[in-house]
Amino acid sequence: MDTKLTLKLDEGVIERAKKYASEKQISLSKLIENYLNTITFEDKLNDFEISPFVKSISNGKSISDNRDWKEMRKDYLDYLEKKHK
Numbered sequence: 001m002d003t004k005l006t007l008k009l010d011e012g013v014i015e016r017a018k019k020y021a022s023e024k025q026i027s028l029s030k031l032i033e034n035y036l037n038t039i040t041f042e043d044k045l046n047d048f049e050i051s052p053f054v055k056s057i058s059n060g061k062s063i064s065d066n067r068d069w070k071e072m073r074k075d076y077l078d079y080l081e082k083k084h085k
Contacts, residue, residue: 007032017031017032039054039058
């Protein structure tokens with residue numbers, strides 16, 4: 001049985017979510033339902049580790065970004081160079 005749910009979200013988030021749902025040809029309601037179903041189905045969650053990013057989405061807290069972007073870029077360029085030799 002479907003039940004109506006009212007959410008209060010940032011306008012920018014809503015617009016991006018609508019665009020994403022449209023691109024995936026799924027309703028925004030179904031997209032949110034699938035997400036909530038995934039994070040609340042605990043048996044499946046015990047089988048694998050949830051990334052810090054996904055955890056931040058579910059609890060609304062931002063994650064620290066202490067990655068060294070220059071080093072990551074260098075590593076990626078090195079990888080591409082080796083790959084295309």
